[in-house]
Amino acid sequence: MKKRILFAILGVAIVIAALAAVKTFQIRAMVEHGKKAVLPPETVTTASARSDSWETSLSAVGSLTAVQGVTVAAELPAKVVKIAFAPGAKVKRGDLLIHQDTSVEEAQLPGAEAQVTLMESVLARNVEMLKDKIISQADFDAAVAGHRQAMAQVETLRATIAKKTIRAPFGGRLGVRQVNLGQFLREGDPIVTLQSLDPVFVNFALPQQELSRLRVGLPVRVTSDGLPGSAIHGRITTVNPLVDAETRNVQLQATVANRAETLRPGMFVNTAVGLPARKKVVTIPATSVLYAPFGDSVFVVADDNVVKGGKALRQQFVRLGEKRGDFVAVTSGLKEGEVIVSTGVFKLRNGQAVVVDNRLAPPFKEAPRPENN
Numbered sequence: 001m002k003k004r005i006l007f008a009i010l011g012v013a014i015v016i017a018a019l020a021a022v023k024t025f026q027i028r029a030m031v032e033h034g035k036k037a038v039l040p041p042e043t044v045t046t047a048s049a050r051s052d053s054w055e056t057s058l059s060a061v062g063s064l065t066a067v068q069g070v071t072v073a074a075e076l077p078a079k080v081v082k083i084a085f086a087p088g089a090k091v092k093r094g095d096l097l098i099h100q101d102t103s104v105e106e107a108q109l110p111g112a113e114a115q116v117t118l119m120e121s122v123l124a125r126n127v128e129m130l131k132d133k134i135i136s137q138a139d140f141d142a143a144v145a146g147h148r149q150a151m152a153q154v155e156t157l158r159a160t161i162a163k164k165t166i167r168a169p170f171g172g173r174l175g176v177r178q179v180n181l182g183q184f185l186r187e188g189d190p191i192v193t194l195q196s197l198d199p200v201f202v203n204f205a206l207p208q209q210e211l212s213r214l215r216v217g218l219p220v221r222v223t224s225d226g227l228p229g230s231a232i233h234g235r236i237t238t239v240n241p242l243v244d245a246e247t248r249n250v251q252l253q254a255t256v257a258n259r260a261e262t263l264r265p266g267m268f269v270n271t272a273v274g275l276p277a278r279k280k281v282v283t284i285p286a287t288s289v290l291y292a293p294f295g296d297s298v299f300v301v302a303d304d305n306v307v308k309g310g311k312a313l314r315q316q317f318v319r320l321g322e323k324r325g326d327f328v329a330v331t332s333g334l335k336e337g338e339v340i341v342s343t344g345v346f347k348l349r350n351g352q353a354v355v356v357d358n359r360l361a362p363p364f365k366e367a368p369r370p371e372n373n
Helices: 002-037 103-131 137-163 209-213
Strands: 041-043 046-048 051-068 069-073 079-083 098-100 164-169 172-174 189-195 198-205 220-224 234-245 250-257 270-283 297-304 313-318 319-324 327-332 339-341 353-356
Touching: 098 189, 103 137, 137 164, 198 209, 198 270, 209 234, 220 250, 250 327, 313 353
Parallel strands: 041 353
Antiparallel strands: 046 339, 051 198, 051 270, 069 189, 079 098, 098 164, 172 189, 198 250, 220 234, 220 270, 234 250, 270 327, 297 313, 297 339, 319 327
16 A cells, blocks of 8 residues: 555656656747847937037026006095096006096186286286386285296196096006096005016026126027917116125126017016027937936947847937037037937837838927927
8 A cells, every 4th residue: 555655656756847847948948049039120210419509608587577667556635537548458658547536626727827817917017017116126026926826826736637637657558457436546546557568677697707708788588488489589788787795696687579568577587698609519309318317328329240231229328418499418428420319219228229210200400399289
């Protein structure tokens, strides 16, 4: 009985050993096949690293202010009897905004004008009587003073009426209406904001070490999130002679055209001051860069040492500089004329075989204008 059990166990062990041997042979065969297998080459688009001359610029964040901007307010206390403007409308200098109640002044004005006429007649008679020495010099001086006082009263009433007839002090765009018909306005109560929007000022600051390169007249390029894909150009109009003692920055002001009124006071913008000197850079498409925490790299297309006439990739780490449009400057790691993969770099690896096909390569521009599809 024991011999039968022993033979059974021995038979099972022989079967297991045979199966293990077969599986080991199969796995080794698969590994050898995998080593000899060659993946088909990946189709890629390419671009050449090219030398370019870029304008040297100084960048800063700025804010917009109106060349002229005020909150129109009441000068004298009175009730609003007429509102002559629409909120958000464009007005010219002198356009009527609101009319306050001037009924009392208008009622007093004819009497004051009549008093002036009377005093003019009295003064004319006193001139003749003074020549004939009918009246004294003191009486004549009193008549002159009475005439001037009557004229001053008329001018006071007219000035009061003018101050209660509030007009636009300059041309611009009105804001939100802050008064209602029949409302009693006190001195200084706001009526409406008025901003001159074309042109506008751009205020920004740059470090003091750049002061020697800054001057009035340098071009300024303004971009903003509110102006996607476009830029507005202007020039520096003011360089503050005082350097901020806390930040060691110098304040600058540029004037830019704003005919479409897309820029509004209070917005923050990105400014770039163009300097006369230009710098030479090696540029590549920004889509050709594989960004990674351990360093940025590109894939250089080189001759394949295994396949005659074939192409293979060589991963090259680079140091990047300024970016403009679809291009980025390479400060080190790449030479002019080297061919690199321009798109789809995230799916590639070092040493991979590739086939170049640029029929579907996208165009790269320094100032791209994406279509609104």
